[in-house]
Amino acid sequence: xxxxxxxxxxxxxxxxxxxxxxxxxxxxxxxxxxxxxxxxxxxxxxxxxxxxxxxxxxxxxxxxxxxxxxxxxxxxxxxxxxxxxxxxxxxxxxxxxxxxxxxxxxxxxxxxxxxxxxxxxxxxxxxxxxxxxxxxxxxxxxxxxxxxxxxxxxxxxxxxxxxxxxxxxxxxxxxxxxxxxxxxxxxxxxxxxxxxxxxxxxxxxxxxxxxxxxxxxxxxxxxxxxxxxxxxxxx
Amino acid sequence: xxxxxxxxxxxxxxxxxxxxxxxxxxxxxxxxxxxxxxxxxxxxxxxxxxxxxxxxxxxxxxxxxxxxxxxxxxxxxxxxxxxxxxxxxxxxxxxxxxxxxxxxxxxxxxxxxxxxxxxxxxxxxxxxxxxxxxxxxxxxxxxxxxxxxxxxxxxxxxxxxxxxxxxxxxxxxxxxxxxxxxxxxxxxxxxxxxxxxxxxxxxxxxxxxxxxxxxxxxxxxxxxxxxxxxxxxxxxxxxxxxxxxxxxxxxxxxxxxxxxxxxxxxxxxxxxxxxxxxxxxxxxxxxxxxxxxxxxxxxxxxxxxxxxxxxxxxxxx
Numbered sequence: 001x002x003x004x005x006x007x008x009x010x011x012x013x014x015x016x017x018x019x020x021x022x023x024x025x026x027x028x029x030x031x032x033x034x035x036x037x038x039x040x041x042x043x044x045x046x047x048x049x050x051x052x053x054x055x056x057x058x059x060x061x062x063x064x065x066x067x068x069x070x071x072x073x074x075x076x077x078x079x080x081x082x083x084x085x086x087x088x089x090x091x092x093x094x095x096x097x098x099x100x101x102x103x104x105x106x107x108x109x110x111x112x113x114x115x116x117x118x119x120x121x122x123x124x125x126x127x128x129x130x131x132x133x134x135x136x137x138x139x140x141x142x143x144x145x146x147x148x149x150x151x152x153x154x155x156x157x158x159x160x161x162x163x164x165x166x167x168x169x170x171x172x173x174x175x176x177x178x179x180x181x182x183x184x185x186x187x188x189x190x191x192x193x194x195x196x197x198x199x200x201x202x203x204x205x206x207x208x209x210x211x212x213x214x215x216x217x218x219x220x221x222x223x224x225x226x227x228x229x230x231x232x233x234x235x
Numbered sequence: 236x237x238x239x240x241x242x243x244x245x246x247x248x249x250x251x252x253x254x255x256x257x258x259x260x261x262x263x264x265x266x267x268x269x270x271x272x273x274x275x276x277x278x279x280x281x282x283x284x285x286x287x288x289x290x291x292x293x294x295x296x297x298x299x300x301x302x303x304x305x306x307x308x309x310x311x312x313x314x315x316x317x318x319x320x321x322x323x324x325x326x327x328x329x330x331x332x333x334x335x336x337x338x339x340x341x342x343x344x345x346x347x348x349x350x351x352x353x354x355x356x357x358x359x360x361x362x363x364x365x366x367x368x369x370x371x372x373x374x375x376x377x378x379x380x381x382x383x384x385x386x387x388x389x390x391x392x393x394x395x396x397x398x399x400x401x402x403x404x405x406x407x408x409x410x411x412x413x414x415x416x417x418x419x420x421x422x423x424x425x426x427x428x429x430x431x432x433x434x435x436x437x438x439x440x441x442x443x444x445x446x447x448x449x450x451x452x453x454x455x456x457x458x459x460x461x462x463x464x465x466x467x468x469x470x471x472x473x474x475x476x477x478x479x480x481x482x483x484x485x486x487x488x489x490x491x492x493x494x495x496x497x498x499x500x501x502x503x504x505x506x507x508x509x510x511x512x513x514x515x516x517x518x519x520x521x522x523x524x525x526x527x528x529x530x531x532x533x534x535x536x537x538x539x540x541x542x543x544x545x546x547x548x549x550x551x552x
Binding site: 158161162165168169170174175178179181182183185186189213216217220221224225228231232235 | 297345349352353355356359360363364365368369372373376377379380381383384387388
C-alpha cells in the first residue's frame with residue numbers, strides 16, 4: 001500500500017490485535033486477574049490483622065511501613081499474574097503461528113499494553129484495599145497516582161521482557177521472580193520513597209528528583225526491551 | 236609468557252599483602268582496620284569492571300554469534316561474583332569495626348547486593364536451559380537487561396536515599412547518630428557514648444546560633460568545638476570534627492527563644508575518613524589495584540580459554 005510510510009500503522013494495528021487477543025483469552029480463563037486479585041486481597045487482609053491502625057498512627061515509621069507494604073503487594077501480585085503471558089503461547093503451541101503472522105515488535109507492544117492494563121487495575125485495587133483496610137490517608141493523591149503510574153510503567157516494561165525470556169527457559173515460571181527482582185530493585189527503592197512522600201504530603205519539590213529517576217528508568221528499560229525482544233522471541 | 240605473567244602476579248600480590256601489614260602505617264583514627272581498604276576498594280572496583288566486560292561480550296555475542304564471546308562474558312561474570320564476595324566480606328568486616336554493624340543498606344552495599352543478585356539470577360537462568368545456543372543467547376539478553384539497571388544503582392541511589400553510614404543527623408536517627416539535649420541555664424553537661432559534652436556558651440549572630448561545647452574524649456583529653464546552626468534554614472552550619480576520633484559534632488535542633496534555648500546536639504560517625512591521604516597507603520593501594528587487575532585478566536583469559544576448550548572437546552566427541 002503506502003510504501004513511503006512502512007510498517008508503522010500496520011505495526012500498531014498488529015499490536016492492537018495481539019492485545020485484543022490476549023485480553024479475550026484472559027477474560028476466558030481469568031488466570032492473571034484471579035492470581036493478582038487474590039494475591040492483593042490476601043496480602044492486604046493479612047497485613048491488616050495487626051497493622052490495620054497504622055494509617056492513623058503517629059509513629060514516624062508508619063508512612064515508610066505503609067509505602068513498603070503497598071509496593072510489596074503490588075510487586076508480588078504482579079509477579080504472580082504477569083508471568084504467564086509468553087509461557088501460555090509456548091504451552092498452547094501458538095508461538096510459531098504468532099511469529100509467522102506478526103512482527104516481533106507488535107507482539108511485544110501488544111503484550112506490554114495488556115500488562116499495563118492489568119497493572120493499572122491491580123494498582124487501583126491495592127490502593128483501595130489499603131485505604132479501606134489499613135486506614136491509609138493519601139496526603140497528595142495527584143502525586144500518589146503519578147508515582148504509581150510511572151512506577152507501574154517501569155514494572156510492566158521489565159516484566160514483559162523477563163516473561164519473554166522465562167518462556168524460553170526450561171524452568172518456566174519458577175525463575176520469573178528471581179530474574180525480575182534484581183532488575184526492579186532500583187525502581188522499587190525509589191518508588192517506595194516517592195510513595196512515602198505522597199502519603200506524608202511533604203510536597204512535590206521533594207518528589208521531583210525521584211519521579212524523574214522513575215521515568216528515566218521506565219524509559220531505559222522499555223527501550224532496551226524493544227531492542228532485545230526480537231532476539232528473545234526468535235531464539 | 237603466560238606463566239611469567241602468572242608468577243609475577245603472584246609475587247606482586249604477595250609483596251602487596253606484606254606491605255599492607257608491615258609497611259603501611261596504621262590509620263590514625265581507624266587503627267589497623269584501615270589497612271583493609273587496600274583489598275576492599277580494588278576488589279569492589281573490579282566487580283564493576285567484570286560486570287562491564289560481561290555486558291560488552293554479551294552484546295558482542297548477540298551481534299556476532301561467536302561462542303568465544305559468550306565464554307568471555309560467562310568467565311567475566313564468574314569472576315565478578317568472586318570479586319563481589321571478596322569486596323562484600325572485607326567491607327562488612329570494616330563496617331563492623333568502624334560503624335558497629337556488618338550490614339546497613341548503605342547505597343554502596345545496596346548496589347553490590349543487587350549486583351550479586353543479578354549474577355546469581357544470570358547463573359540460575361543459564362543453568363535452567365539445556366539447549367546451548369539458547370542458553371547463551373538468553374544469558375546475554377539478561378546480562379544486557381541487567382546492565383542498564385546498574386547506572387541507576389551507582390549514580391542515582393546514593394543521591395536519592397539518605398546514606399545511613401554517612402549520616403546527616405538532621406534527617407536520620409540511626410545508631411551512628413547519637414545525641415543529647417542541653418539547655419542554656421538548664422542541664423549543660425551530658426554523656427554521649429564515651430564522650431562527655433559540656434555546653435560552655437551560646438552566641439547569636441543574626442539567625443545563626445554558635446555554641447561553644449567542651450568535649451572530653453574517652454582517653455581523657457579535652458577539646459573545645461564550636462558547632463553552629465542556622466534557624467532560618469533549620470540546618471547546621473558548622474559541623475566540627477572531634478579531634479583524634481571518627482566523630483563529628485553538630486547541632487541537630489534548636490528550640491526556645493535566644494537566652495533560654497534548648498540545643499539538641501548529635502555525635503555522628505564521620506563519612507569520609509581520608510584513608511588514602513597517607514602516601515604509603517596510597518602507593519600500596521595502587522600497587523594492589525594493579526595486582527588485582529592482573530589477577531583478573533589472567534583468571535579471565537584462563538577461564539574463557541577453558542570454556543572454549545570444553546566446547547571444542549564436546550564438538551569432537
